[in-house]
Amino acid sequence: MNDYVGASKAVAKIRMSLPTLTDTEARLAQVLTEYEFLEEKTPIKEIATKAEVSEALVVKVAKKMGFNGFSELKSAILGYRKGHSADLYSEISPDDGLKSIATKVFRTSVQALEETLAILDIDAVERAAQALAKANHVDIYGVGGSAQIGRDVSHKFLRIGRRFTVQDDSHMMMMSASVLTKQDVVLAISHSGTTTAVLEGADYAKSNGATIIALSNYDRSPLAEIADITLASTAQGGPLLGENAAARVAQLNILDVVFVQVARLDGELANERLARTTMAVSNKRKHS
Template identity: 55%
Template structure:
């Protein structure tokens, strides 16, 4: 049974994240309407549905449909959510990087955008899903991690942390190797998949095979409605606002690294004595390689 990756829409910080997470499930026209509305920072409690519809060149019914597909009860609920979100300190953290920005402005904007990703990922985090993922990883016989490109780097980072406490994992970043790994997994094993978009075919194919063989499956992704998220047992969602220069993936990586750090700690806490003992052993082994 899949555990949903969504968070609490009542939290103003989560509104922008929840909208972005659902964008891939919209049609191109619906996505344009949603993007148009999100770009309007002037919406207030008096903004009528008619004005919003005219601004996007669509019917009022289409705006209501988009609002419902984004998880709101209707236009008024959508409007109130946006007002609360754009009034929050979290939304104010993001600002676009311009060609005339100074070094100081660039650093500030990059850092603040990363802070926004962390705040919003925390706001949408499903703690029940997080706990279940930690249980799966703790109890697993074999733990195989799948990811391509930047996602593979995140997988390697968390694999390194787990090795420090004596939990062995393997990272696969090649389609054929993923398939071979998945074919050997079974009950009591875990396939942990990393895919920002949730649409990477090599990762999806491997997860599908692993799950058909009885393995537990976990996805770390930016989109709760993506093909990968829909097929796994547990979804852990990150979120990040797109930036034309940095890209969405770069900012999401910060949130995912922190999310996986928390997952690592949660797994270690399930047998803290063994984790501490193994950490001491691995630290001594590394220290012996350092020159004084």
């Protein structure tokens, strides 16, 4: 693993652990990741004082994030800052011109893609593809922007002859879940992993035997706890862009990988159906 990928994984680990932290622990995490004077020689006491917490809590939070201790966490943050990705993201300001805005928007998406690739669980992708390939029926649960991701996925899979149904209403999700069986799959999409309608629908579907695939920006979210398979993106954001915009790009790419693998599993049948669906809409395009 090269230093850049390793640092990206480390910082993604920090970001994805945030939903599991208390308010005090989250404040400490913010100090750790934003402290501009952080150096390899920075003592734990300095960070504890800055965050107004005990040194013991600093060690506890480092371990909660998946590191051996404060020193490993500090090294991960410093390694990330040294990599070129550390300079990719900066929040849009009132003084930015359109060129600067475009650059920041694009670079935020590039960063999300690179970091998501660094932490992508290939085994989970394979299991998700296998589950979708074998499913009798697939329902996609999501609201707002997550529902739009679901519609893109539904459109993509229809191209190879697989019909996915998008449910973006809490009542429809519960009705769907009530009739699913162990031969069926739910693809539950929630950026935060805490969307009530998606959680309730996925939980009910699972109680009826359906396989739950979660797609979220946090791999320790309540949705991930329900899921049989979790596909995680990682994206940071600020007041204007937020996380969702960049995460949406990363999540669409994750599902593109799953789509390609399902098509591979389907083999010639996928190619045949792709040719048929492409032909079906070809006369809807204006030719010169």
